[in-house]
Amino acid sequence: MSKISKVTLAVTTSLVGLNVPVYAAESAEQTQQNSNDSRFHERIQILGAHDKLRTQGGATSLVSEAELEKFEFDDINKILATVPGVNIREEDGYGLRPNIGFRGATPERSKKISLMEDGVLISPAPYSAPSAYYFPMVSRMTAVEVFKGPAAIKYGPNTVAGALNLVTREVPDVQSTALDIAYGSDQYGKIHAYHGNTNNHFGYLIEGLYTRADGFKNIDFSEQTTGFEKSDVMIKFNYDFSQGKMKNFVELKLAYATEKSNETYLGLTQQDLAVNPFRRYAASQNDQMNWDHDTIQLTHYYEQDAFDITTRIYQHNFSRDWAKVSGFGTNTPSLLDVLINPISEENQSYYQILAGSGDGQFVLGTNDRSYRSQGIQSDLGFSFSFIGLEHKLDAGIRLHQDYINRDHFEETYSMAVGGQVSNLNDKTFTTVNQEKSDAVSVYIQDTISIDALTLTAGVRGEFIDSKYTNGKNELDYLKKDSRIWLPSISAFYKLDEDYGVFAGVHQGYVPSSPQQNDENVEAEKSINYEVGFRFNNNQINGEIVGFFNDYSNLKESCSFSQSSNCQLDADFNGGDVNVLGIEAHIASRVNLTPSLDMPWSLTYSYIQSEFQQSFVSDYPQWGEVSKGDSMPYQPDHSLTLTTGLSANDWAVNLQAKYTGEMQEAAGSGVNLSDHLIDAQTIFDLSASYFISSDQSVYLKVDNLTDEVNVISSRPNGARPGKPRMFVVGYKISL
Secondary structure: OOHHHHHHHHHHHHHHOOOOOOOOOOOHHHHHHHOOOOOOHHHHOOOOOOOOOOOOOOOEEEEOHHHHHHHOOOOHHHHHHHOOOEEEOOOOOOOOOOOEEEOOOOOHHHOOEEEEEOOEEOOOEOOOEOOOOOOOOHHHEEEEEEEOHHHHOOOOOOOOOEEEEEEEOOOOOOOEEEEEEEEEHHHEEEEEEEEEEEEOOEEEEEEEEEEEEOOOOEEOOOOOOOOEEEEEEEEEEEEEOOEOOEEEEEEEEEEEEEEEEOOOOEOEOHHHHHHOOOEEOHHHOOOEEEEEEEEEEEEEEEEEOOEEEEEEEEEEEEEEEEEEEEEOOOOOOOHHHHHHOOOOOOOHHHHHHHHOOOOEEEEEEEEEEEEEEEEEEEEEEEEEEEOOEEEEEEEEEEEEEEEEEEEEEEEEEEEEOOOEEEEOOOOEEEEEEEEEEEEEEEEEEEEEEEOOEEEEEEEEEEEEEEEEEEOOOOOOEEEEEEEEEEEEEEEEEEOOOOEEEEEEEEEEEEOOOOOOOOOOOOOEEEEEEEEEEEEEOOOEEEEEEEEEEEEEEOEEEOOOOOOOOOOOOOEEEOOOEEEEEEEEEEEEEEEEEOOEEEEEEEEEEEEEEEEOOOEEOOOOOOOEEOOOOOOOOOOOEEEEEEEEEEOOOEEEEEEEEEEOOEEOOOOEOOOOOOOEEOOEEEEEEEEEEEEEOOEEEEEEEEOOOOOOOEEEOOOEOEEEOOOOEEEEEEEEEO
C-alpha cells in the first residue's frame, strides 16, 4: 500500500474505528488509541469509536475516505452500492438528483430519509418540501454514513427509513495542499483542490471542486449538449480556545455551489430505445436546470471530562429553475401516454411533435423555486455512573424553520419539421404558493452498560407548525400542527470481544405536507423491528441484520419526478403495509504475499413488501392495489461484490453490482402497471499507480461491459443509464 493510502486509511480508521464495513478491521492497539480521540468527531462524523465492537443497537454503515478514493465515484448511487438495505431509482446516469430509500421506503427524491451534511439537515426544505432536488457533491466528501433502525432516532424528522450523513473535509492540523485533475469520455473534466493549515490556535481550509461533461445523449436536429457543469467552493475557519483537558473551539463554514445541467424528464418509447438508447427528442432541446446553493454554519464545541456539547447555527439557501417539456396543453394526452403508445391514432401526431418530424405545439414548463432552511441545534453527551451502572446520555434540541416559494409558469412553443423550435407566447403562471414550517425537535437517549449487555433507550419529539399559502388566491390558506413522540429501544449483547448480537424497535414517522389539511390524509407511521449479528475479529468484519417494518399508514406525495398526472404535493394514504428483509455486509483483506493484499467485500439485500388491504388510489404509482401487491421500485434482491489487488505502488479494484428487477407500479389500471425494469449487473473498474509518496495517477472505467439498461420509465418515457465511461486522473498532495 502506498504512503498516501496508508495515511488516508489510518486517519479514517482513527475517526471511525469499529464497525467499518469496507475493509478489514484495525488492530486492538489501534482501537485503544482511537478511543482517546476527541468526541467532536462523533458530532461531525457520527460513527466514532469507543470500543472495537460497536455496542449500540441499530444498523449503521460507513463508506470511508479510503473507499471513496478507491473508485473516485462522483455518483452517490454508486457509492451506496456497498451499503446494505439501500434501494435506489436512478435517473440521469450521473447521479445529479438521486432517488434514495432505505429498507423499502420510497426512494423518490430521497424524501423519506433525513439527509445531513456534517450532522445538519441539508435538504432544501426538509419539513415543508422534503424532496431533495439539491444534493451535495460527493466528490468533496471524506465519508458517507448511513443509519437505520433505532440508530436513526436521533436524526429526524424522518425516522421510518433512516438517515444519511455526508462528512466534509476537516481543517488540517498541519499545512496540507492537494490537487486532483481528471479527463474522460464525453468531455468529462474534474478539477478538485484544497489548501489548509493550522497555526497556533487558528486554522483554515479552502476547497474547490469543478466537474463537467457534455453528456452521453444526442438531441435530434440540435447541437445542444446534454451534459452539465457543477462548481462547489467551501471555506472553513476555526479558532481553538482549548486549555489542558478542556476542549473549546469555534468553526465557521461557508459554502457556495452552482449547477447548470441540460437535463430533462422526457424519455423515449420502448421502440426508439431499442434502436438508439442515447437519443433525445428534438422537443427537449431547451430543457435545462439551473440552481445555486449557499451555506453558512457556525459551530461551537466544548468538552471537559465526561461532558461535551456541540451547538450549530446554520442557514441554507437554494434557488432553482428547471425548464422542461411538460405536455401539449389542455385536453391532450400526457407525455407518458404518448410515449407508451406512440402509433395510436390519437397519439401519433403528438409523438411527431416531440421527435421534430411533425408540426405542432407543445408546452415548456419552468418550475422556479426558492428555498430556505435555517435553525440552531445543540447536541450534548454526558457519561456518568448511577446505582452501579455506567450511563452514556445523549440529548439534543433543534429549533428549525424552512420554506419553499413556488413560481411555476408555462410557455407554448411551436415545433416545425426538422426540429426548429420557436416561442409563441408570454409566461402563464400555473403554481404560485408558499409552504412554511416551524419545528422544534428534541431527543434524549441513554445507553446503559451491564457487563456484556448494553441497553439503549431513547425518545424523539417532533413539534411542527406549518402553513400553506396560495399566492394566486390569498383566501386559500391552510395551517397544520403536528405533535408526536417517537420512542426507541435496543440491546446489544457481546458474546466475546469479537462477536455480538443486537435487537431493537422504534417508531417511524414522516410528516405530511402542510398543503394537505384533509383529516383523511395521515402522516406516515410505522413500528420498525430489527435483529442482527455483528462481528469484528481483525481478519473479517461485518453485520447481518433482519428487519420488519410494520406500517400503520404508508404515505406518498406527488411530484413532477413521478408523474404530471396528479396534483403537485398531493398526499395519498396507502394504509397497512408490511416490509421485511435481510441485509448483510462482510469485508476482509487477505494478505497474499508480504507486499500484495486482496481486499474484498460482499453486500447483499433482500426486501419484500406487501400491502395488507385492497384499495383504489389516484396516486400514479399505485392504481388499483390488491392485497399482497408489493411497492414499486423495490428490487427483491441486490448484491454488490467488491474486490481488488493492492501492492506497494499500485492498486486495482473491481465492483460488480447486481440489482433485481423492479416493477414501476404497485397495482393495475395506471401507466406502467405491467412494466418491469429488468435485472441488471454493472461492473466498475479502477486502477491507481503511486508515482511517489505524494503523487499518483489513476484510471477508472464505469460500466465496464457497456451495459445498456433502462433505469426508469418515469415520469415521461424510458431513460437509459450511463454507457461505458473512461476517466484518467492525476493527484498530488503536499
